[in-house]
Amino acid sequence: MKKRQMYIRMITASLLRRRSRMLIALLAIAIGAAILSGLVTIYTDVPRQLSMQFRSYGANMILTAQEGQLTQEDVDSAIALIPSDKLVGAAPYRYETVRINDRPVLAAATDLESAEKTSPFWKVDGEWPAASGEIMVGAGVAETYNLKAGKKLTCTFAPETGSDGNEDEVVMDNYKDFTVTGILDTGGNEEDYVYMSREDLAELTGIETTYSVCEFSISGTSDELKVIAEKINGSVDGVSARLVKRVTQSEDTVLGKLQSLVLLVTIVVLALTMICVATTMTAVVAERRKEIGLRKALGASNRSIVGEFMGEGVVLGAAGGLIGSLLGFIFAQVISMNVFNSSISLMPWLIPVTILAAVVVTGAACMIPIRSAVDIDPALVLKGE
Amino acid sequence: MSLLELKNVSKIYGELHALDHVNIKVEKGEWLAIMGPSGSGKSTMMNIIGALDRATEGEILLDGEDIAKKSEKALTNIRRDKIGLIFQQFHLVSYLTAVENVMLSQYYHSVPDEKEALEALERVGLKDRAKHYPSQLSGGEQQRVCVARALINYPEIILADEPTGNLDEANEEIVVELFRKLHQEGTTLIVVTHNPEVAEVAQRTIVLRNGKVDHETINENFTGKIKHITLM
């Protein structure tokens, strides 16, 4: 039998047959590793997750035409430049002044489904318009006209006089009937607009759909957004993409604080956990001073004793690290599901890192008591009852 | 040349002279018993002979080599290569089987060999208990594992500290019988004990008192067999 085989046999024997003690150590290491991997997962995933939360502040980038109006093509090519997993919503808006009861009101036409995503803070009393002929009115407008969900109204639109200069020609106003589906409450000037689908506004005005502005809600830091904006400005002609500073800047500030909070908490928790693991390992090894004495009496060199105990420590650390990294992932997953309602992304690199960290900490924790134990006189250990 | 020679060896713990200028010679193949009351210096002497501890002064010649001034590391090598230890408390590693405990000694000495270890256990009559753990063995059986562990590397000296201290009479006899066999095979045996029955079987007995050699007796009719003193 080779020496190495005996070495492995001794370590396995020690680990498997001293089950209760080793389980204590393993448990300690696994908990430590679980906390490590769990918190690191949360820490790395928090910006992504929180960034999604911060999208509740609405659009953080707007696209306008340098001159005139945006075309659908402009919007599409801009969207193509934004990584799809980062894009929360893109809502192009077209504004026209229409008349309700002969009083002018600003009508906004947009992709209403996207608007719901880019402006999640809009509070709608009633429903969002879904079908043609449905309209959502701002709270201010609703007050002025005494509108409620379910009421009917008629919008009229006066087309500009033809370019042929025939101003005498009486141009009939376009009109369309709408049913109010909801009242919009935002606390901002959106309350003074009415919202309808793009098709309805095109039908009402008789003008092909172009947009005044397109709102984007993109998850990412302001630096990432700046890169995207520059890319759009560079590759799409005639448009200008700008960040909504109020949203991006503030998000950076708040997110930075939150992340450093989680980081500090992680560091504190980790430091304490590591010390806990170390004290447990110290207790577990210190218990075996007598065995160390015996091995010395049998002629074992300090090096081989350290080697054997470190071997055990490494195996324990690796096993604990593996169990811990799995548990930690579950922990992080549970937290993520509870807090953010979304699953966490598994980071495969974290498993070897956790195992390595567990091995290093366990090894270091074993080292202290072993060092002091190998220095003792074998005779003293053997004499003691 | 004697196998082992202690010249003017003293061991001083603070004020206490545990060994006081002791001179002893042990010949190769000899069976020596060391006796004495508690505190007479038996254990100290055992530790010094076993290279577990160093003397304060004096020379210890093992195979003609003075080991008194050797480094810690050199002492470790001497223990490994030349000495087989047997303890009163057995000191078996609780999570290793009998055969593995024997192999442990081989492991530190050279290369573990399960077959050889099993043969050693066979010699002490424990072949069928090889896969048992110390906790599953009786005291006598544990001590026999210790003997097997001590002899596995063919040491120059087997040093036994109260080998029968924790054993009943029947087991005591078995262990002494093992010693007799070892002696016949030419092994040098040093047995530290305060049991006169165990001491009497040896060829020669040294009695220590207050750290000094008090007197020495030679067993004229040495048989290596134990004679029980029966109380009438």
Add this chain to the structure above:
Amino acid sequence: MFIRMIAKAFLRQWKKMAMIALTIALGASLATAMLSVMMDVEDKINQELKAYGANITVVPKNSSVISELYDVEDGNITGSYLREDELGKIKTIFWAFNIIDYSPFISTTAVLENGDEATVTGTWFNHHMDLPTGETLDAGIASLRSWWDITEGEWLDEQSSMAEHEAMVGTAFAEKEGISAGDEITLDGDNEKLTVTVVGIFDAGGEEDDIIYVAVDTAQALGGLEGNIDSIEVSALTTPDNELAEMAAKNPGALSVSQYETWYCTAYTSSVCYQIEEVITDSVANVVRQVADSEGQILEKMKLLMVLITILSLVGSALGICNLVTASVMERSQEIGLMKAVGAHNPAITGLVLCEILVTAVIGGVAGFFAGIGFAQIIGQSVFASSISLRPMVIPVVAVLIVIVTLIGCIPAIRMLLKLRPTEVLHGK
């Protein structure tokens, strides 16, 4: 004798006891720090979220619709204004303490020398107020518009004597008119013609970049609007609205007396709005949903996140303590075997061990508690640059936690000790 034995145990094995105490101290400090941070995190993050600006806007009752809708030159065609002299009252409402910032706005138009028209808005920059409560408050857009970048010059300082003759200009406007910091511009308003010095140029990344900002008095003088205010933006620490608050927001009269009291005495956005409407004549306070709702959502998430991390770390430290207590008690099997051999009964041994461990736990726990307060302060200072307030609640929670955890940690060890047979232990294995 009992006390003597315990004292001896400490003297003899002070190293082991110190290790247990250390572990317990670590656990206790972790628990204290996490609980303190968790309980304070809502306030702290709420403060941070103020970076998004005001969450309440106050406008005159009649104007709310029309002025913005028409986008007409005069800014305010309906002629309804808020009263400037009532501004101080906002800091006297029931939830005055939660109002952390506010600023009035008054807009008018003026003509530049080259004939270009410009919107001039009067506001507070860093308006200093001495409140009747003895507190002081620096309110204004310097803090309400934290996202503005000052590209040139600096913020207008209202405390300086020249404040009335100074202005800040948005980048878009500055570029169009070729204005840079330090230039003098002449504003010809409806009422007066004034010359102001541009002290700073800002980049707001929005419509505000086309506006000239001046002190309230200056704008009022330009437009002849003395004592009038268009709107007020208020930044208040609020509790996210729940069903009750939503019901109340629609019609406070519909609530029962007790519901009304609960609502009024909770810092809901809607109740703060209601209270502002009470003190500002003919006003409507609107919730800025973009800010208020998002705030509520993020606050809740962060709180939940902290709660879960706290639980995680508490469980971690509990298991750590249990583990070490078990390991260290097991180590003493020989001593216990001896005690049994000399005739100690199980309850006596259990009592002794428990007492020793608990004394250790108390020492460790107290040390850990203070260390934990330190940790919490480190976190508070380095993340939020303000100290974490210590809640008395933390003390009993940590104390109970430590005692329970320590006792649980003893259970497996004590069970093992009771099963020990003295002979096995004393004869060595």
